[in-house]
Amino acid sequence: MSFVINNDRRMMINAQSKGQLHRGGTIMEYKFSEKVQTLKPSAIRELFKLMVGDGIVALSGGNPAKEAFPEKEIAEITQKILTENPIAALQYSISEGYTPLREQIAEYVKTNFNIGTEEDAVLITSGAQQANDMAVKIFCDEGDAIACDETIFIGSLSAIKANNVKLVGVKGDDSGMLPEQLEEAIATNPIKAVYLIPNFSNPTGLTMPLERRKAIYEVCKKHDIIIIEDNPYGELRFRGEHVPAFKSFDDAGIVCYSGSFSKVVAPGLRVGFMIANKKIIDRGTLLKQFTDVHTNILAQMIVYEYYKNYNIKKHIAEVSAFYAKKSEYMCKLIREKLPKEIKCIEPDGGMFVWCTDTSGKIDIDELVQKLVSEKKVAIISGDVFITNNSKSHSFRLNFTVPSMEQIEYGITSIGEVLNGLYAK
Amino acid sequence: MSFVINNDRRMMINAQSKGQLHRGGTIMEYKFSEKVQTLKPSAIRELFKLMVGDGIVALSGGNPAKEAFPEKEIAEITQKILTENPIAALQYSISEGYTPLREQIAEYVKTNFNIGTEEDAVLITSGAQQANDMAVKIFCDEGDAIACDETIFIGSLSAIKANNVKLVGVKGDDSGMLPEQLEEAIATNPIKAVYLIPNFSNPTGLTMPLERRKAIYEVCKKHDIIIIEDNPYGELRFRGEHVPAFKSFDDAGIVCYSGSFSKVVAPGLRVGFMIANKKIIDRGTLLKQFTDVHTNILAQMIVYEYYKNYNIKKHIAEVSAFYAKKSEYMCKLIREKLPKEIKCIEPDGGMFVWCTDTSGKIDIDELVQKLVSEKKVAIISGDVFITNNSKSHSFRLNFTVPSMEQIEYGITSIGEVLNGLYAK
Structure with missing residues (x-):
C-alpha cells in the first residue's frame, strides 16, 4: 500500500x-x-x-x-510534439539540456530580470532541487560547511546534509540573514557556500530587500564564497516591487542561480535550471552526465513550446x-x-x-x-x-x-x- | 552553437x-x-x-x-493521460515512484525472470544510470573501491569516479570476470561493490554464463560485497538461451539490480529502476528525495500504460x-x-x-x-x-x-x- x-x-x-516471495537466505x-x-x-x-x-x-x-x-495547453503541445517530432522527444539527448530551451531561458531571465552575462551559461536540471544539490557537490567536499538561514526549507536542508556537508544556521531579522552574523559564521566554520531563498522564502515567506542582498553579496565576494540563490517562487509576487536577484549584480561570478518551472508550469515535469559562470556549468554538465545522463527531453520540449506559443506572463x-x-x-x-x-x-x-x-x-x-x-x-x-x-x-x-x-x-x-x- | x-x-x-553580456567584474x-x-x-x-x-x-x-x-502508442497513451488524468501527471509525486508502475515492474520481473523476494522493493530512477550511481553512493564513501571488468562502459566508469571512488579493473576471459582474480582484487583493495553488465556487456557484447555468475556471487557473498547488476540490454536477446540474473538467486540480499526502459521503450523518457533489499531501497528513496525529488511522473505513467495496454513481448x-x-x-x-x-x-x-x-x-x-x-x-x-x-x-x-x-x-x-x- x-x-x-x-x-x-x-x-x-x-x-x-506485490507479488514477491521470500527466498529464505540470511540477509x-x-x-x-x-x-x-x-x-x-x-x-x-x-x-x-x-x-x-x-x-x-x-x-x-x-x-x-x-x-x-x-493542463489543456500542455495536452495540446504534447500531442503536437509526439506526432510531429516524436524521435527527438524520445531519443537520448544532450546532458546540458535541450538547446532551444536553454537559449529561451537565457533570453527570458536577461530580458525580465537582468540575469546572465556572456561569462554565464544555462544547465537544465531535473527540478531546482537538483540544481541546488549540484551546486553543493561542485563546491563542497565532505566535511565542508554551508551557511543558511536558521529557518529554512527542509528539503534543501536534507539535500545539503545528504552530501555530508555541515549546515551552519545564521541569524537574521525581518530582512533575512544578517551580514555581520554571516561574517562571524565564516570566521568559525569552513564555509564554502551560502544557501538562500531570497524571495518569499520557504517557510517564512520573507523577501530580502536589495540593500541586504548587496551587503550579503559583499561579504561572500570578500571571502570567495559561493551564493546558491534558490528562486522557485520569485515570479509568484502579488504585492510590492520586484527585488533584483543576486545573480543580476553578480560581477564576480559567485552566484549559482537555481530556477524552476515547478511553480509556474508544473512540478511533475521535473524541469529546472542552473545559471552560473560557464566554468561552473561545465562541472555541472559532467555531474549531470554521470548522474542521470539528461533531464526527460519530452518535458523540456513541453516547457519550451509553452513559453514560445502561449502567454506565460498572463x-x-x-x-x-x-x-x-x-x-x-x-x-x-x-x-x-x-x-x-x-x-x-x-x-x-x-x-x-x-x-x-x-x-x-x-x-x-x-x-x-x-x-x-x-x-x-x-x-x-x-x-x-x-x-x-x-x-x-x-x-x-x-x-x-x-x-x-x-x-x-x-x-x-x-x-x-x-x-x-x-x-x- | x-x-x-x-x-x-x-x-x-x-x-x-545567446543574449548575454559581460558585466565587467573580476571573476x-x-x-x-x-x-x-x-x-x-x-x-x-x-x-x-x-x-x-x-x-x-x-x-x-x-x-x-x-x-x-x-512512437504512435506513446502519443496515444500520452494524449489519454493528459486529457483524463492531467493533474496526477503534472503535480508533485512520491520519491520512490508511481505505485502502479512499481507494482507492475515487481510482477513483470518476478514472472519473467524470477527476480525479487518479499524482502525486496522497487525504486523508480531517472534511467538505470541513476540507479547505478545511487548504489555507489549508498555503499561507498570517498576512497572506497569498486571492482569491475577491465573493459567496461565509459558512462559507468565515469559515474563511479565522480563519487571519488576508486575503480579496480579485474581480469576476465570470454565468460567475463574471473572469480580468483576478483578474490585477489578484494584482498588488496577496499572493495565495497562489484559492478557488472552480465548480459551483452557494453562494450564487449559478452554474456556471463550461469556458472560464472554463481562463482562470482559466492565470492561476493563470502566477503559481504554488493553486486551492482546493470542490465540495460538483457531483454534484447536474439540468439541462445536466457541466463538467470544474479538477482534471481540472491538469497543474501547483496544484489542491487538496475533496470531500464531506455532500450525497450524510449531513452528520452529517462525511466529506470532499482530492485534491491528494502533496507537498501529505503536509503535510495531518501537519496532520491534529496537529489531530484522524484522522476518525471508523466513519463512513469506512459511506461505503465504502455506495458498495461500494449504487447510489450511482441x-x-x-x-x-x-x-x-x-x-x-x-x-x-x-x-x-x-x-x-x-x-x-x-x-x-x-x-x-x-x-x-x-x-x-x-x-x-x-x-x-x-x-x-x-x-x-x-x-x-x-x-x-x-x-x-x-x-x-x-x-x-x-x-x-x-x-x-x-x-x-x-x-x-x-x-x-x-x-x-x-x-x-
Missing part, C-alpha cells in the same frame, strides 16, 4: 511491492556509506501519516494549486492573483480569529504564511496533534525547518492548495485550539 | 547561450570540490567532434534505432529481430572484409560488436582518425573503455543505429583502411 503525501516536494511513506548486514547512514527519514514523516487522508483539511502542503496548471499573473486572494483571506482570518500572541508574516508572494507564538507558551507539537485529532486540520510545526535543534515556536501554513472554505475552516479551528491551549 | 553527439548515453560539446578563482575537480570531459569528446555531422556513417553510437520506438521480439538482422550482417561482413588478424565477438543480443586486433600491430587511434578523414566512418577506440591506462587493441562497433547500407559501407571501409595499415 502506498501512502501519498501531497505536500511539500518529497514526502511519502513506505510503499510495498547480509549492510554497511551503508557514512553520508547515507546519516540520512534520516524526515522527522515529519510520521506526523504526515496522521495528516493526509480523506476529510483532512491540509494547510500543510507545498504543492501548487491544481487550478494553476495549464498565466503567471493569473496564478499570482489567485494566490493573492487566498493569502489575503488567510491573513485576514488569522488577525480576526487567532489570539493576539500569534504574529504572522503576511507574504508578498509565494505559497506560505509563517505564524509565531510570541508568548513562547504554546507547545507547537501539541497544537499540531490536537488540530489533527480534534479538527482534522493539518499544519506543519516550524521546528522541522530549524537548522539547529532549537524550538521555533512557529508553524507554517500553506494557502495555495486549500480552497477558500478550507482556509476559513482551518484558521477558525487553529483559533479554537489555540484559545484552549492559552486558557490552560 | 550546440553540437549534438547522438552516440552513447551522454556526449555533447559545449553549447552557448572569482573557483575552488571546486575534490571529486568534481577530478571529473574529466570524456577523452573521446574531442574525437566525437570529428565524428558526427552530415555525411558521417556512425558505427560509434549507443542509441537505440529510431525504428525501435513505439514489441521486444520485433526490436530484437530487427537488431539480429543487423548484427548478423555486420559480423558476416567483418569475417568477409576485415583482415584475419581482426577477431570479433559475435553478440547474442544487445547493441555492440567488439573487434580486437590479435596481432597488436595496429595503432587504433590511427585507424579511428583515418576512418573519419578518409572514409567519413566513425568508430570508437576500445581504449576509452579500459579501467587502467593500458591499450585495448580493440574497437567497438554499434549496429542498432546505422542502416544495412551504412553497415556495409562502414565495414568495407574499415577493411580497406586496415589493409592499408597492415601493409605499411
Whole structure:
C-alpha cells in the first residue's frame, strides 16, 4: 500500500511491492556509506501519516494549486510534439539540456530580470532541487560547511546534509540573514557556500530587500564564497516591487542561480535550471552526465513550446492573483480569529504564511496533534525547518492548495485550539 | 552553437547561450570540490567532434534505432493521460515512484525472470544510470573501491569516479570476470561493490554464463560485497538461451539490480529502476528525495500504460529481430572484409560488436582518425573503455543505429583502411 503525501516536494511513506516471495537466505548486514547512514527519514514523516487522508483539511502542503496548471495547453503541445517530432522527444539527448530551451531561458531571465552575462551559461536540471544539490557537490567536499538561514526549507536542508556537508544556521531579522552574523559564521566554520531563498522564502515567506542582498553579496565576494540563490517562487509576487536577484549584480561570478518551472508550469515535469559562470556549468554538465545522463527531453520540449506559443506572463499573473486572494483571506482570518500572541508574516508572494507564538507558551507539537485529532486540520510545526535543534515556536501554513472554505475552516479551528491551549 | 553527439548515453560539446553580456567584474578563482575537480570531459569528446555531422556513417553510437520506438502508442497513451488524468501527471509525486508502475515492474520481473523476494522493493530512477550511481553512493564513501571488468562502459566508469571512488579493473576471459582474480582484487583493495553488465556487456557484447555468475556471487557473498547488476540490454536477446540474473538467486540480499526502459521503450523518457533489499531501497528513496525529488511522473505513467495496454513481448521480439538482422550482417561482413588478424565477438543480443586486433600491430587511434578523414566512418577506440591506462587493441562497433547500407559501407571501409595499415 502506498501512502501519498501531497505536500511539500518529497514526502511519502513506505510503499510495498506485490507479488514477491521470500527466498529464505540470511540477509547480509549492510554497511551503508557514512553520508547515507546519516540520512534520516524526515522527522515529519510520521506526523504526515496522521495528516493526509480523506476529510483532512491540509494547510500543510507545498504543492501548487491544481487550478494553476495549464493542463489543456500542455495536452495540446504534447500531442503536437509526439506526432510531429516524436524521435527527438524520445531519443537520448544532450546532458546540458535541450538547446532551444536553454537559449529561451537565457533570453527570458536577461530580458525580465537582468540575469546572465556572456561569462554565464544555462544547465537544465531535473527540478531546482537538483540544481541546488549540484551546486553543493561542485563546491563542497565532505566535511565542508554551508551557511543558511536558521529557518529554512527542509528539503534543501536534507539535500545539503545528504552530501555530508555541515549546515551552519545564521541569524537574521525581518530582512533575512544578517551580514555581520554571516561574517562571524565564516570566521568559525569552513564555509564554502551560502544557501538562500531570497524571495518569499520557504517557510517564512520573507523577501530580502536589495540593500541586504548587496551587503550579503559583499561579504561572500570578500571571502570567495559561493551564493546558491534558490528562486522557485520569485515570479509568484502579488504585492510590492520586484527585488533584483543576486545573480543580476553578480560581477564576480559567485552566484549559482537555481530556477524552476515547478511553480509556474508544473512540478511533475521535473524541469529546472542552473545559471552560473560557464566554468561552473561545465562541472555541472559532467555531474549531470554521470548522474542521470539528461533531464526527460519530452518535458523540456513541453516547457519550451509553452513559453514560445502561449502567454506565460498572463498565466503567471493569473496564478499570482489567485494566490493573492487566498493569502489575503488567510491573513485576514488569522488577525480576526487567532489570539493576539500569534504574529504572522503576511507574504508578498509565494505559497506560505509563517505564524509565531510570541508568548513562547504554546507547545507547537501539541497544537499540531490536537488540530489533527480534534479538527482534522493539518499544519506543519516550524521546528522541522530549524537548522539547529532549537524550538521555533512557529508553524507554517500553506494557502495555495486549500480552497477558500478550507482556509476559513482551518484558521477558525487553529483559533479554537489555540484559545484552549492559552486558557490552560 | 550546440553540437549534438547522438552516440552513447551522454556526449555533447559545449553549447552557448545567446543574449548575454559581460558585466565587467573580476571573476572569482573557483575552488571546486575534490571529486568534481577530478571529473574529466570524456577523452573521446574531442574525437566525437570529428565524428558526427552530415555525411558521417556512425558505427560509434549507443542509441537505440529510431525504428525501435513505439512512437504512435506513446502519443496515444500520452494524449489519454493528459486529457483524463492531467493533474496526477503534472503535480508533485512520491520519491520512490508511481505505485502502479512499481507494482507492475515487481510482477513483470518476478514472472519473467524470477527476480525479487518479499524482502525486496522497487525504486523508480531517472534511467538505470541513476540507479547505478545511487548504489555507489549508498555503499561507498570517498576512497572506497569498486571492482569491475577491465573493459567496461565509459558512462559507468565515469559515474563511479565522480563519487571519488576508486575503480579496480579485474581480469576476465570470454565468460567475463574471473572469480580468483576478483578474490585477489578484494584482498588488496577496499572493495565495497562489484559492478557488472552480465548480459551483452557494453562494450564487449559478452554474456556471463550461469556458472560464472554463481562463482562470482559466492565470492561476493563470502566477503559481504554488493553486486551492482546493470542490465540495460538483457531483454534484447536474439540468439541462445536466457541466463538467470544474479538477482534471481540472491538469497543474501547483496544484489542491487538496475533496470531500464531506455532500450525497450524510449531513452528520452529517462525511466529506470532499482530492485534491491528494502533496507537498501529505503536509503535510495531518501537519496532520491534529496537529489531530484522524484522522476518525471508523466513519463512513469506512459511506461505503465504502455506495458498495461500494449504487447510489450511482441514489441521486444520485433526490436530484437530487427537488431539480429543487423548484427548478423555486420559480423558476416567483418569475417568477409576485415583482415584475419581482426577477431570479433559475435553478440547474442544487445547493441555492440567488439573487434580486437590479435596481432597488436595496429595503432587504433590511427585507424579511428583515418576512418573519419578518409572514409567519413566513425568508430570508437576500445581504449576509452579500459579501467587502467593500458591499450585495448580493440574497437567497438554499434549496429542498432546505422542502416544495412551504412553497415556495409562502414565495414568495407574499415577493411580497406586496415589493409592499408597492415601493409605499411
